[in-house]
Amino acid sequence: MGSTAKKAVILVSGGLDSTTVLAMAKKQGYACYTLSFDYGQRHRAELNAAHRVSGAYADVEHKVVSLNLDSIGGSALTDTDIDVPEGETDGIPITYVPARNTVFLSIALGWAEVLGAQDIFIGVNAVDYSGYPDCRPEFIAAFEATANLATKVGVEGERITIHTPLIDMTKGEIINTGLELRVDYSQTVSCYQATDDGLACGRCDSCRLRRQGFLDAGVADPTRYQ
Template structure:
């Protein structure tokens, strides 16, 4: 009898679903997971973001790193707006701001992790990896360790795998690392950061603005790591 194509696979410790944006952090997470012996399945989201060149970068990075499978899920978070990343009428700030910045996308990581959780169940993977960071980051509430811990609890209450004794972990290997340290680790693992795009308002060719919050953090990271910055900037 032919089994259903979407049937849940037998859980295995060495499969990992990794959220990738095409940026510096998530690319480093893929390299770290591969070094730890995981079979990596990368997941990106076309959610209505203005910086769509990150999707191209995520595909290029995934192909270059030889992951098992790369999947893009289509969402329409731009339909609810509320963020400079999903609403063209809201300008991306080019100066540091107080509090949670307007580039925060409401509930983004909650939605992304939920879909990653579903794919992990289908694959039989027991870990989801995400490049959130509580040191060099923009102050987003869904990048904090408290959020990750709460989501992991939810994941094991809400899934067949969790209920049947196959608990799922949410791995955040970059949580306590600064950008310079992240880059040093990535360089040591052979990451080609020239393939990555981090800018909130990158051009369709992947050229970075050099002035948004993400660009500032990235640029400082290369300075702190003492590594030449391979980013292609618009001014260049």
């Protein structure tokens, strides 16, 4: 990567979507600074996966920021007393983590400003929409407006852009895009309740969406299941 490459902060969870976004940003020629969060989630497997995929795509730096979102709880992903649902649910699911993407994007924005990066990538998706309010285009547009009001770089006339390249894609389309970019999806972890070594449950919402995506893409599912 040459020194003239534009810098971008890529939010990387270790899952299928964010790994695809990282590959897309690299293909576009960005110098990729990847950002993950140890926020009190149920398992370490996704952080291990985030480290793996960041290394695989030759990022400039991979940063893990610690947050104690489990201290406020309110989600099956941060409170072990709340079971992860294994059947379909109506409305906003209990796996929604209150304000998570708002918090994550805010820290990404701070790092971007320090780096002199004007581009932030996040793998939110509104087609295979799971009911999360912070995955909608309206939220991203509102956050981008806030980002440009709240920062020194925005006030001085530069523009921060929040990129959501997956926002209108189906899971099958995301997988096919990633495969064209040689993404190894066996290295990713999407499961809400994976084991410490990354084995997926095959039953949660995230596992079901992921499995259907591989079916729709017409390719073998490389996920390692329990």
